[in-house]
Structure formats: C-alpha cells, structure tokens
Amino acid sequence: LYTYFLPKENIETHKYYIVIDTLRATSSIATALSVGCDSITIVNNPEKAFELKGEHTLLLGERNAMKISGFDYSNSPSEILKNAAHFKNKKIILCTTNGSKSLLLANSKGITIAASLINLKAVLQYLLTRKIDDIGIICSGTDGNVSLEDVFTAGRLLSVLSKQDITYFNDESYIALNMANIPHARILQYSIHAQKLKKMGLDKDLTMCFNESLFNVVPISKMNKNEFKSKI
Numbered sequence: 001l002y003t004y005f006l007p008k009e010n011i012e013t014h015k016y017y018i019v020i021d022t023l024r025a026t027s028s029i030a031t032a033l034s035v036g037c038d039s040i041t042i043v044n045n046p047e048k049a050f051e052l053k054g055e056h057t058l059l060l061g062e063r064n065a066m067k068i069s070g071f072d073y074s075n076s077p078s079e080i081l082k083n084a085a086h087f088k089n090k091k092i093i094l095c096t097t098n099g100s101k102s103l104l105l106a107n108s109k110g111i112t113i114a115a116s117l118i119n120l121k122a123v124l125q126y127l128l129t130r131k132i133d134d135i136g137i138i139c140s141g142t143d144g145n146v147s148l149e150d151v152f153t154a155g156r157l158l159s160v161l162s163k164q165d166i167t168y169f170n171d172e173s174y175i176a177l178n179m180a181n182i183p184h185a186r187i188l189q190y191s192i193h194a195q196k197l198k199k200m201g202l203d204k205d206l207t208m209c210f211n212e213s214l215f216n217v218v219p220i221s222k223m224n225k226n227e228f229k230s231k232i
C-alpha cells in the first residue's frame, strides 16, 4: 500500500486509487452523491465544463476557493447540502484547482475512489469487504504543497487498513499513520487551507468536512471514465 502526499506523475501502478482532497473537492463529491445527484464528471478547466453543460447538468467549481463565474455553484459541501433538492438526478461537472488534478491523474491509471473524512467509514467498508489491497492513496495537496488535512485523512484510513493483512507500506504511509490520532480540532487549527477558508467565512464547510463519516457513500469511477457514481 502506497501513500503519496502529492499527485506526482511518476506514481506506481495500482488497481485502485483513493484520492483525498479533504478541503473540499472530495467532500463535495461525497455530499453531492449523498443528496442524490446522478454522477460527477471531473474536468480541469472551466472551458471544458461549459462544453459539457447540458439540460440536466450543474456546473460546480472554484478558483481561489470562490465560485467560477458562470458556474451554478462553488465547490462547497454546505452549499450543496443547502440546495440538496436542486441536485437530485443532476449530472454534475466539477472543476477545482487541486482536486481535479489528482482525480484525473489517478483515474488515468486505475479505478478511483474519492475519499474524505466525510465518507471515511463507507470507503473503509468498501475496501475491507472486497479485500482490496492493491491501493495507492493520493493526497491532493494545495498548489504543489503538502496539505495537513489530506495526510491526516490518509492516516485515518491507514489506521484501519494497517490492521489488515497488508504486507507493504511505503514511508509516506507510515508518516500518515502516525498522524491518525491527532484530534480533528488540532488539524483544523493548523491547516493553512482551513485557515484560509475560515477567513473567507466558510466555517460551515469546515464543520462539514471534518464531520467524520457523516455520509455513507463511496464515489467511484472506472479507469479513464472521470465520472463518479455512488456505491455503498
């Protein structure tokens, strides 16, 4: 089992990739699927999102943590929850700064699961019941820098996975594992991205994104499809 603190190009080949962007892309994906959207397609630029816009689609995304002009919503779990009725049966096109990059990278290499604290237990259950062990965990980070909250989420996954019969952990997996028992409030306090979102008044997103296992949903995309659907 390999953990990557950043989505670098030269990662090993794995059957499954778990992509983490705790603040906020993979939390938004889990929330949107939980309120009944049909699917979430990942794109890495707004132009591509506008091209895919159709009758039953919603465009979601951010640049610098703010809604992209012309989009329907930002990349905000609390906004999705507040407008839940509008998401029912919709096809979502999601464009975010860091999350999109790591999700697209992972999906070009294998089956991809979007994981966050918000759906931690569901992802673990999915992996454990299927005895999936060829896994690469990719933390999205922020603009090429490692993110505390992503490594923490990896650690929370690894603290359960490490009890299974997994023979190999790379060094990053051990480092992440050692963070698993730090209180959530501490991570929130020290994460640079959390501080930025707090300053922007996005406290509701922070509360949701750190509400561990709030949603029982496993967003999963077949290799190369870049489309996440819900599995439980």
Ligand code: MLT
Binding pocket: 021, 023, 024, 025, 026, 062, 065, 066, 075, 096, 097, 098, 099, 100
């Ligand atoms: C990203 O993908 O860069 C993040 O999800 C940024 C954000 O907080 O919206």
